[in-house]
Ligand SMILES: NC(=O)C1=CN([C@@H]2O[C@H](COP(=O)(O)OP(=O)(O)OC[C@H]3O[C@@H](n4cnc5c(N)ncnc54)[C@H](O)[C@@H]3O)[C@@H](O)[C@H]2O)C=CC1
């Protein structure tokens with residue numbers, strides 16, 4: 001198993017560092033894997049002048065899976081768009097055809113009291129957000145800022161083809177089929193043609209899954225329902241931008257954005273695995289970041305890219321035990337618990353593994 005490790009910027013090296021320690025421990029335990037570091041984002045801009053250099057492109061094409069920390073820093077805000085770190089992230093997703101982003105929002109019972117919602121509303125929460133990742137307004141052309149009639153005009157294009165909607169819908173229906181059998185498709189069809197097509201195509205695809213109960217919801221209502229009664233959802237499928245926003249919101253139901261892992265998959269389960277959060281410049285380099293989302297992302301890697309379900313469950317079980325033992329980074333800390341930094345949290349997971 002050849003794994004490319006792109007630590008990225010900000011807290012990226014701190015959190016991937018802990019995930020790498022877990023992978024190396026699994027290697028000592030007999031799992032055959034190789035780790036190959038590479039540059040993506042701001043660190044690549046500094047070293048090679050661009051956020052997704054050719055050498056990284058070759059590395060990730062050859063790898064069986066990619067582990068990513070996060071990219072971005074205010075340091076690059078003044079650069080032209082194509083040079084910014086985040087453009088590197090969009091480019092790698094497109095290059096590897098990672099159209100299906102799975103973002104599970106699962107509440108560990110030990111964190112019920114740090115969830116943003118009351119324990120009785122979130123207990124046993126287990127939602128899967130399926131976010132389309134290579135289309136929508138993040139990629140649509142034309143885009144830009146232009147001068148028109150004496151003033152600047154900014155514009156982007158929200159666009160989805162029928163084929164793009166159909167393939168992500170299949171991923172979501174199949175996931176729902178293996179879970180509680182409920183799929184909620186989120187759109188804004190009351191005002192956006194692009195998402196009218198989204199609703200039409202998801203409905204048509206749904207005819208192939210009579211065993212899955214399909215519902216539709218407008219995104220503004222979905223944002224509200226997520227904090228009113230999140231357990232009404234099983235699987236949510238939505239476009240790139242709405243999925244980006246709703247998953248950050250859902251993360252707080254589990255206690256912290258530092259708890260949510262993700263898998264970004266192509267049609268053959270070659271995947272990129274990363275926490276859903278960004279590079280957190282406000283806490284970078286301070287040993288404060290929660291590494292659990294990244295560690296849980298390698299569990300997803302072992303499950304989806306390498307079919308190592310048992311090892312994936314070992315990692316998830318170790319995380320559960322660490323929380324039960326009271327270890328907490330600052331973002332999930334509450335009085336009475338053991339406050340630890342990024343590295344000590346990694347130590348605790350390793351000890352339980
Ligand atoms: N996948 C990626 O690489 C992503 C990159 N970004 C980039 O990251 C940079 C910062 O973006 P923000 O909007 O501040 O979002 P962010 O997700 O980096 O941070 C938001 C807040 O959550 C906290 N946070 C995030 N991860 C945490 C962790 N593991 N443990 C504890 N606290 C954590 C941060 O300290 C901050 O207060 C920007 O350049 C943005 O473009 C943003 C989202 C995703």
Ligand SMILES: CC(C)CC(=O)C(=O)O
Pocket residue numbers: 086089090138244276
């Ligand atoms: C560059 C952004 C689209 C990254 C992000 O916020 C995400 O993927 O969650």
Ligand SMILES: [Mg+2]
Pocket residue numbers: 244245248276
């Ligand atoms: Mg995001």
